[in-house]
Amino acid sequence: MMARAVVFPRIRSRRLKRIDGFQLLLLAFMFLLSVFMLLPIVYIFNQAFKPYQELFLYPPRFFVSHPSLDNFRELFLVTARSTVPMSRYLFNSVLIAAVAVIAVTGVSALCAFPISKHRFPGHRLVFSMIVLTLMFAPEAVQIPRYLVVSELGIMNTYFGHILPLLAMPVGVFLLKQFIDQIPDALLEAARIDGASEFIVFYRIVIPVCMPAVATVAILAFQNAWGNVESSSLFMLDESMKSFSFFLSTLTSTLGNNVALQGAAAVASLIMFVPNLIIFLFLQGKVIATMTHSGIK
Amino acid sequence: MSNKQQEAAISAASARTKLHVPAAVPAPVPAEAGIRKREAWLLRLLKEIWVYRLSYLFILPFMLCFAAFIVVPVLAAIGLSFTSYNSIQKPQFIGWRNFQYMLSQDLIFLKYAIPNTFKFSLIVGPGGYIASFLLAWLITQLPARTQRWFTLAMYTPSLTIGIAMSIVWLPLLSGDRLGYLNSVLLKLGLIESPILWVTDKAHLMGSMIVTTLWSSMGVGFLAMLAGLLNVNKELYEAGRIDGVRSRLQEIWYITIPSMKPQMLFGAVMAIVGTFKSGAIGVQLSGVNPTPEYAGHMIINHIDDYGFIRFEMGYAAALSVFLLVLMYLSNKLSWSLFGSKEDE
Numbered sequence: 001m002m003a004r005a006v007v008f009p010r011i012r013s014r015r016l017k018r019i020d021g022f023q024l025l026l027l028a029f030m031f032l033l034s035v036f037m038l039l040p041i042v043y044i045f046n047q048a049f050k051p052y053q054e055l056f057l058y059p060p061r062f063f064v065s066h067p068s069l070d071n072f073r074e075l076f077l078v079t080a081r082s083t084v085p086m087s088r089y090l091f092n093s094v095l096i097a098a099v100a101v102i103a104v105t106g107v108s109a110l111c112a113f114p115i116s117k118h119r120f121p122g123h124r125l126v127f128s129m130i131v132l133t134l135m136f137a138p139e140a141v142q143i144p145r146y147l148v149v150s151e152l153g154i155m156n157t158y159f160g161h162i163l164p165l166l167a168m169p170v171g172v173f174l175l176k177q178f179i180d181q182i183p184d185a186l187l188e189a190a191r192i193d194g195a196s197e198f199i200v201f202y203r204i205v206i207p208v209c210m211p212a213v214a215t216v217a218i219l220a221f222q223n224a225w226g227n228v229e230s231s232s233l234f235m236l237d238e239s240m241k242s243f244s245f246f247l248s249t250l251t252s253t254l255g256n257n258v259a260l261q262g263a264a265a266v267a268s269l270i271m272f273v274p275n276l277i278i279f280l281f282l283q284g285k286v287i288a289t290m291t292h293s294g295i296k
Numbered sequence: 297m298s299n300k301q302q303e304a305a306i307s308a309a310s311a312r313t314k315l316h317v318p319a320a321v322p323a324p325v326p327a328e329a330g331i332r333k334r335e336a337w338l339l340r341l342l343k344e345i346w347v348y349r350l351s352y353l354f355i356l357p358f359m360l361c362f363a364a365f366i367v368v369p370v371l372a373a374i375g376l377s378f379t380s381y382n383s384i385q386k387p388q389f390i391g392w393r394n395f396q397y398m399l400s401q402d403l404i405f406l407k408y409a410i411p412n413t414f415k416f417s418l419i420v421g422p423g424g425y426i427a428s429f430l431l432a433w434l435i436t437q438l439p440a441r442t443q444r445w446f447t448l449a450m451y452t453p454s455l456t457i458g459i460a461m462s463i464v465w466l467p468l469l470s471g472d473r474l475g476y477l478n479s480v481l482l483k484l485g486l487i488e489s490p491i492l493w494v495t496d497k498a499h500l501m502g503s504m505i506v507t508t509l510w511s512s513m514g515v516g517f518l519a520m521l522a523g524l525l526n527v528n529k530e531l532y533e534a535g536r537i538d539g540v541r542s543r544l545q546e547i548w549y550i551t552i553p554s555m556k557p558q559m560l561f562g563a564v565m566a567i568v569g570t571f572k573s574g575a576i577g578v579q580l581s582g583v584n585p586t587p588e589y590a591g592h593m594i595i596n597h598i599d600d601y602g603f604i605r606f607e608m609g610y611a612a613a614l615s616v617f618l619l620v621l622m623y624l625s626n627k628l629s630w631s632l633f634g635s636k637e638d639e
Contacts, residue, residue: 108358139575140373144369147372166357
């Protein structure tokens with residue numbers, strides 16, 4: 001006890017002194033790094049609002065001096081010649097993302113709850129299978145996925161977009177880890193009060209797990225919003241393709257020419273901004289979920 | 297065999313089924329008793345399954361999608377990898393020939409896809425992972441009020457998913473003097489003529505690595521940050537009393553051991569992300585295959601055979617190879633960070 005009382009103040013004062021200089025230096029370093037990390041994104045924002053003549057300026061200027069909406073108009077004009085207007089791609093993407101977010105969170109939570117709280121025969125097997133598939137990128141098995149989708153007869157339908165997205169093992173994994181934290185007594189109390197299993201799930205598990213649900217929703221949204229695979233492989237009908245696919249066709253025509261860069265910048269803003277806004281609002285919840293993300 | 301013994305055997309068997317260890321061959325018992333015993337545990341198992349029918353109903357929707365879009369494709373890939381299949385005629389079994397061809401004759405695969413994939417993954421995988429950890433750690437060392445904003449700044453690039461990423465970078469890396477990087481370097485006098493960052497085979501790989509690293513602070517980064525924020529503070533105090541002197545020692549002896557699970561999750565995410573992002577070369581250079589195969593990865597090779605040449609059997613063999621590669625790298629990180637006391 002004595003020794004501790006003597007040692008403690010000395011350590012604390014040393015620590016305090018070290019924090020100031022170190023943190024100040026660190027703040028400066030991290031600030032510079034953040035600027036570097038955000039540079040391309042700031043650039044794309046500026047690029048999107050540059051009028052035509054500024055896009056071709058030499059030497060190129062980083063910041064826009066006369067912001068205009070020319071590029072937005074240009075983006076709509078690109079599709080004016082084709083049979084499918086851009087609004088259709090956008091509509092597809094919004095619809096797919098909305099349905100996918102709701103369906104993925106619902107399906108994943110429904111699956112995670114019994115794995116965590118019911119001791120049914122096979123629950124360990126199911127969970128270890130899910131952990132195993134965490135390690136695989138579905139991109140590796142695109143071809144058999146294509147065969148499955150065509151066998152199921154969901155080519156050229158919204159199901160073809162949405163159903164493959166539902167198989168998101170990360171979602172079940174994160175939710176299961178989070179549900180593990182709920183004390184069994186809480187669920188038991190509800191059961192004694194006569195709540196059915198579904199009510200327990202809907203009234204207790206989901207509200208308590210809101211951070212994890214939000215995180216899974218974000219991940220599902222990112223997956224759905226940026227998904228090019230389903231449009232390029234499963235959709236032959238042009239009017240069923242998504243905005244992200246449209247964007248990828250824009251880049252392939254982009255090559256090294258500057259003419260469409262403004263339009264492409266606008267399109268990538270449309271891809272990027274929803275992600276940013278959603279994350280901005282839910283950041284705290286995501287971090288809270290990730291606390292339990294560990295694989296033990 | 298007495299009644300009691302039999303009961304014990306049955307309960308042991310049912311305990312085994314609970315743990316899903318395949319029931320070992322039962323101890324030598326008369327055939328009839330064996331059958332009776334097996335019937336008994338089957339009955340018990342069925343009863344138990346029936347008791348938990350609601351649980352199965354809950355997991356059903358996910359498991360159906362999971363089976364259809366992950367399990368079946370993986371199994372199908374393994375099956376097809378032993379066949380010759382052009383997607384029109386029936387697959388024909390040809391044994392190991394796809395793998396033999398892949399590892400001995402497919403020059404593009406051996407000369408470009410494998411070295412490129414290894415080079416890319418060895419830099420981007422561990423590099424991105426270590427960077428994620430370091431940045432997450434640095435953020436936790438900052439005053440609490442600023443942490444949120446730096447997290448956002450680091451995480452934001454990973455939101456420019458997929459195709460948007462190449463659009464973000466293309467204007468910067470564009471090969472003429474209008475490309476921003478070129479124009480800056482020209483102005484500084486570091487180069488004399490514009491460099492073709494994404495179309496020259498000498499620079500494509502570098503550009504791919506930089507852009508992927510830039511966007512690699514994703515879910516794994518957030519997981520490690522959360523892990524760092526939740527390390528028990530008392531451990532640090534205890535460590536100081538026990539003679540931990542520097543922050544490096546602190547990281548090594550306290551931080552990393554107490555956030556191993558998150559480190560493992562981060563590693564898994566990094567590996568998957570790395571093998572997934574192989575297609576960036578095609579997106580950056582705008583042509584497939586990339587100029588002189590400079591950015592050709594296994595994943596591009598699969599696309600090439602699967603969707604351009606329609607040699608599905610061979611493409612499946614390539615995917616199996618990639619899956620094995622992923623599995624092995626995961627095994628490695630598992631042995632580094634996995635907890636020793638398995639459940």
